[in-house]
Amino acid sequence: MYYLGIDLGGTNIKGAVVSEAGEILKEASRPTHNELGAEHVSDEIALLIHTLAEGFSPDLIGGVGLGCPGTVDPSSGIVRYANNLHWELFDLRSALKARTGFLVQLANDANAAALGEAAAGCAKDAESAVILTLGTGVGGGVVLNGKLLTGYTGAASELGHMVIVDGGEPCTCGRRGCLEAYASATGLIRMTREAMAGHPDSLLHAVTREQGAVDGQTAFLAREQGDPAAAAVIQQYIHYLSLGIANIINCFYPQVVALSGGVANQGERLLQPLRREVASQVYGNQYLEKHTEIICCTLGYRAGIIGAAMLAKQA
Amino acid sequence: MYYLGIDLGGTNIKGAVVSEAGEILKEASRPTHNELGAEHVSDEIALLIHTLAEGFSPDLIGGVGLGCPGTVDPSSGIVRYANNLHWELFDLRSALKARTGFLVQLANDANAAALGEAAAGCAKDAESAVILTLGTGVGGGVVLNGKLLTGYTGAASELGHMVIVDGGEPCTCGRRGCLEAYASATGLIRMTREAMAGHPDSLLHAVTREQGAVDGQTAFLAREQGDPAAAAVIQQYIHYLSLGIANIINCFYPQVVALSGGVANQGERLLQPLRREVASQVYGNQYLEKHTEIICCTLGYRAGIIGAAMLAKQA
The missing domain is CATH 3.30.420.40 (ATPase, nucleotide binding domain)
Structure with missing residues (x-):
């Protein structure tokens, strides 16, 4: 199974197709264009998800996860407050579900990075x-x-x-x-x-x-x-x-x-x-x-x- | 199943027979007599364990746990350092195994108290x-x-x-x-x-x-x-x-x-x-x-x- 990982930044949205073991198979990125608002940023994330998933059988894509700056609620998928995106109470999970069909898993970006280092980086074992x-x-x-x-x-x-x-x-x-x-x-x-x-x-x-x-x-x-x-x-x-x-x-x-x-x-x-x-x-x-x-x-x-x-x- | 819980203090050793749900069925205590040394304190703990277990079918005693002041190693059962007992690197688990046959589970006493409050006290749910x-x-x-x-x-x-x-x-x-x-x-x-x-x-x-x-x-x-x-x-x-x-x-x-x-x-x-x-x-x-x-x-x-x-x- 493969998983899509997205890192939402203030300037760029970076993403990859990742193996179970945490290896990157394919990378892509898009500009955030945060000044155009949260709905536009959701469009950009959806486009990135489509680009990444291209060439992979849908059966093999196990899900999508996203790291987001600020305070996010992992259970509801709501971005409660993201200072540098100027977002407050934005339901990112619903926005992405409507655009891609995926139920995206959310975490704070520093948390996501920690999980990455623990899964496949300096703290692997x-x-x-x-x-x-x-x-x-x-x-x-x-x-x-x-x-x-x-x-x-x-x-x-x-x-x-x-x-x-x-x-x-x-x-x-x-x-x-x-x-x-x-x-x-x-x-x-x-x-x-x-x-x-x-x-x-x-x-x-x-x-x-x-x-x-x-x-x-x-x-x-x-x-x-x-x-x-x-x-x-x-x-x-x-x-x-x-x-x-x-x-x-x-x-x-x-x-x-x-x-x-x-x-x-x-x-x-x-x-x-x-x-x-x-x-x-x-x-x-x-x-x-x-x-x-x-x-x-x-x-x-x-x-x-x-x-x-x-x-x-x-x- | 019932479990024996022991709290080792500088002055007294307190213990109880506790139900799965964290209810106390029987309590007892003994003086620590810490001045007589770690082997003597182990004797006292063993006596307390016998007193508590009396009247209960051995098949129904699921195990013994003990909270100890200081720095303990839960995996080895060694008390690494207990300032107010004047103990350093004392293998309490082996001492109690030899005296009672039980493989006693150890934790720091403040940790044990936290687990008690979480299991049956103010933080139950x-x-x-x-x-x-x-x-x-x-x-x-x-x-x-x-x-x-x-x-x-x-x-x-x-x-x-x-x-x-x-x-x-x-x-x-x-x-x-x-x-x-x-x-x-x-x-x-x-x-x-x-x-x-x-x-x-x-x-x-x-x-x-x-x-x-x-x-x-x-x-x-x-x-x-x-x-x-x-x-x-x-x-x-x-x-x-x-x-x-x-x-x-x-x-x-x-x-x-x-x-x-x-x-x-x-x-x-x-x-x-x-x-x-x-x-x-x-x-x-x-x-x-x-x-x-x-x-x-x-x-x-x-x-x-x-x-x-x-x-x-x-x-």
Whole structure:
């Protein structure tokens, strides 16, 4: 049997035909044209589903799954709120059922990506995994025994919205001091800018001029050239990220915590100091026989597509 | 079938014969005499098991479960570290197998209590529940679809050891700013003492004289008499507790969060303001159709015994 996996983004809709084992057989994408409204976006998704299904016997298509940004209700198929699509209470499942005949399985996009990594990526053989996406925000997904944890409300595991600094930096969610406000690329950029303001002689300025702007790489690049202000920024960033990951381990004790998103591209430069910081904070770490592995995700943007297909497989 | 549930405490070992539905048919207890060592405590547990099993046909005893303080490994039956018993790497399962013939199922005591509340107490019909015990520390247990979340490491869900105040109050676990350092009765007592030091005219002093010492009730009693310093202490305590509970909801989105332990005896005096504070912090709360219910536990000390029996039932 094959499954169609769709990742609905603000700019593009990406999709694939995926095998039971999570291998991609065929990929395609279409522009979202979100400015034309939810009904139009539904048309685009339906067209993508038709394109993907072409050439496959309908009997062999086991179902369709879709990852969507924002707060979705997996049981009803309603997108409750998707900030960057400007959608509120849109019944995406009905819209797609009418257009394609498929009963599409929905999940939050970070959740779908987590399921993809657990099914066919970095956490393939793990009994449990928590995936953290360090991008503009901090997205999360928890996979326990191969299934997504979506909870009673059906809402995604919002691991980025865990306060780690009471009264700290404002978060987009309205609270202060959330992990997202510190461990996102946005948080790293803020800390980099603060360091630049405090250290006019830092190499951070030269690196920024070369790159054209401050981004999540700036501090890592300047640190490689021996800049102490950059090293302090990275230490600060890793401190906050380690707080969040240790909190997550103390809650879930998963086999794997895996990082994705722009900042995770630093690989071992990020992971090595991070593992040390986290180990010192995990409750009872010295008495435990087994320990959570902290690694990077491996599937890139395909994680969301493969995970969406796995939603259909699990339905 | 009946199951024996044992709750191993520092002072007493309590046990019961429990029905499939979680009803207690017979109770008994013995002193722990922990000072005599782990082998002696194992003798005491074995005697309690014999006392409980007496009068029941061996064919009808389906198994034995035991809740133990500290870090236990449910799969091997080894107590990895129990601070208040002074045990380290004690193979309790083998000790009890040799004495009773039963293959005893082990869990952390807070976890066992959570399973008891989920099986037969305040969260009986909930698909998921998080139980927080607000006592000397903050213990926790997560029950998803009737099963305890113990994770890859087998260690309990240590929800009290989630940093909410970076660099905050020292915690017994070695980190700073853990939920336990603020939301435990110990944390409440510290805040009450701080308020007394800052407000020599507060009624907190008179209440303390009446009670003989500051405890988790002091601030609640003084607030009832209209004391503003006491009201501020309770507001502060609820602020921290709400941070932790909102973090837990954003991670797990359980159907129920239930509180037990001394502070939870305040009931609605605690729950009403707490629910308001938490609701304002849950991610996407206004878009969700279903919401986590925040309530108090109902089984008292029996939660741990019933939950321990349920461990045996689930084995």
